[in-house]
Amino acid sequence: MHCEGEGGGDGDSDGPVLPVYRNIQDSHGPDSVKRTTKKVTSPRTYRFQGTAVKTSRLRLLGLTYPRTQQQGSFEGVRSGGGGGGAGRIMTPRDCRLQVALVVMVTALLHLSYTWRTDRRPKLFGSKLRLRSLEPAKYRIQKRLVQFHNFFRSKVKPPASNMLAMSWSSVAAVDAQRWADSCQLLVHDDDRGRTVEQFGPCGQNIFVATHQVPWFFAVKTWWLEKDNFTYGGLKNDLTVVGHYTQMVWHSTHQLGCGLAYCAKAKPRPFYNYVCNYCPIGNYLESLPRPYKRGIPCGSCPTECKAKRLCTNSCPYGDLWVNCKELQMAFSSWLCETRTKEGLERLRYCRATCLRDPKVC
Known part of the structure; x- marks a missing residue:
């Protein structure tokens, strides 16, 4: 110098x-x-x-x-x-x-x-307390709904019939029960995640060795979009299923649960579970989980933030093939003059009542 x-x-x-x-x-x-x-x-x-x-x-x-x-x-x-x-x-x-x-x-x-x-949040670790992530808290419920609606509004190509999501306390109870069971990356059966008005609900699971923010889990599911091709016939449900369930157009109710599995083998883990009602991921519709078009094009008068529809059905079909049955046997499926007809109507309400809402 x-x-x-x-x-x-x-x-x-x-x-x-x-x-x-x-x-x-x-x-x-x-x-x-x-x-x-x-x-x-x-x-x-x-x-x-x-x-x-x-x-x-x-x-x-x-x-x-x-x-x-x-x-x-x-x-x-x-x-x-x-x-x-x-x-x-x-x-x-x-x-x-x-x-x-x-x-x-x-x-x-x-x-x-x-x-x-430095105020950037810590991604994982003991400083991120478990009780700050519990979905039983209204603040966490609100954030989970916001995360899902944010990603649903960002699909590409854009969706014309994507419904806005809301919290379901019934679905949350089922999700928390399954999270507490500490089954490593194993889904609950349909009966364990069935709600009365919608039937079986879909389910996404995320596990981590440390506490992580819910946003990290939700975004991990969302990133499966990189493996998905809209309209493609070779989409593999095992690698895109979390994403397609998140963006299934008729799904509009969400409930989540979180548990720490301290006694799990080979090592403890945190179990993140979300249930989606009504269920999505029907194989025949998997290439197109939503209708492509201008956002809110299917619901111009019932639109949220110019991206998501708010005209959701209060019920859903309990049989997966209601639409096919209605096309082939319309008068038989939806007739209400017999006890059997009323029973069929109960299982295919969304199809038979032809509600103008998105079901």
Whole structure:
């Protein structure tokens, strides 16, 4: 590092007298030390790599460099101030080391401050408390619905009949019961996730060795979109099923549960479960889980945020083939004059009543 003094000469202005040590050649022997004195004006300005610094500031660092008249070189100066106390000779190397030390300490202090004030949420770990993720809390329920509606509104190509989702306490009870069972990546059977008005509900599961935000679990399901081709005939349900259930157009009720499985083998895990009603992922409709078109094109007068429909049915078909039966045996399926006909109607209400809502 080059240290060059500038400003202030050997004038008559008052200033402290500093002892200066000069190596000189003497006829009486090898290098001997001769003590001289020199006035230094206070404060004086010196320059470190082009930056002017006052003498008073240099003294805070233990640095004072008066310029000698001989060849314009710098000489070490005792840093102990006036008086007879002994001090260490400062050299240009000391200058570089001390300035580097100051820069290093400043950088460390800045990094320490940045680390302490960084408010980005921790992705996982013990600091993310389990009770802050429990779906029994209204705040968590609201966020889960918001997460799902956000992703449902972002499908590509856009959907014209995508329903907005809402929370279902009935579906949440079933999801929590299954999460507590601690079955590692095993789905509940249809009877365990059946609700009266919709029949069986769909189910997504996510497991983690640490607590993670619900958004991380939901987005993990959503990212299966990268494996999905709208209208494609080769979509594999095992690699796109979480995504397609999330964006199934007629699904509009959501309930979730979370449990810590401390006794699970081979190691404990956190079990995230969400149930979706009515169920989706019908194989015949898997290539097109929603109708492609302008957002809310199927519900222009009942639209939320210009992206999601709000005209959902309060019930659903309990038989998976109601639409096929209605097309083939309409009068038989939906007739209401016999006990058997009323029974069939109960299982195919959405199809037989032809509700204008999205079912």
